[in-house]
Amino acid sequence: MAGLRYQIDGFIPEDPNGVLVPSLGIKLPQTVVNHLPTLRDELRAIKSFTRKINEGYANEEATVRFTYHICKHDEANPQPCVEQEI
Ligand SMILES: [Zn+2]
Numbered sequence: 001m002a003g004l005r006y007q008i009d010g011f012i013p014e015d016p017n018g019v020l021v022p023s024l025g026i027k028l029p030q031t032v033v034n035h036l037p038t039l040r041d042e043l044r045a046i047k048s049f050t051r052k053i054n055e056g057y058a059n060e061e062a063t064v065r066f067t068y069h070i071c072k073h074d075e076a077n078p079q080p081c082v083e084q085e086i
Pocket of ligand 1 (some may be wrong): 069070071072073081
């Protein structure tokens with residue numbers, strides 16, 4: 001069955017001069033911070049329409065999974081990335 005599939009991957013580096021986002025624990029540019037609530041709401045709305053591809057079969061795909069994570073594995077003192085469901 002044909003369908004619309006989203007695969008989004010992006011990395012926004014922490015900005016030492018940016019705004020601290022308490023829920024993320026990092027500083028991001030104010031322009032980015034301004035978009036986050038709307039982005040979250042829109043992604044949640046789209047997610048509500050998603051279905052698993054081949055649900056129940058061996059080749060089932062995780063197509064109802066929308067996540068972001070705070071990336072710290074590349075730091076001088078590497079820490080595990082913290083993944084969060086949207
Ligand atoms: Zn990471």
